[in-house]
Amino acid sequence: MLGLGETEAEIWETLQDLRTVGCDRLTLGQYLRPSLAHLPVQQYWTPEEFEHLGELARLMGFTQVRSGPLVRSSYHAGDAHE
Secondary structure, three states, X not given: OEOOOOOHXXXXXXXXXXXXXXXXXXXXXXXXXXXXXXOOOOOOOOHXXXXXXXXXXXXXXXXXXXXXXXXXXXXXXXXXXX
């Protein structure tokens, strides 16, 4: 989940770490504050930014990438598994 103050450099580093340990499936989505008791959103990433991050991930070797503001870890999980 993105939107809690991370930088693109930090995302890039995390993606590299994930590839290093053999992860090849990735979901990137926007953090949405579920209630006032939860952390506030620090940044809303645009759909274009999510597309850019998804392309970077594919270039890094992730074979299954879902990246968008409303993407969640279960997003089309059945399709991705097949």
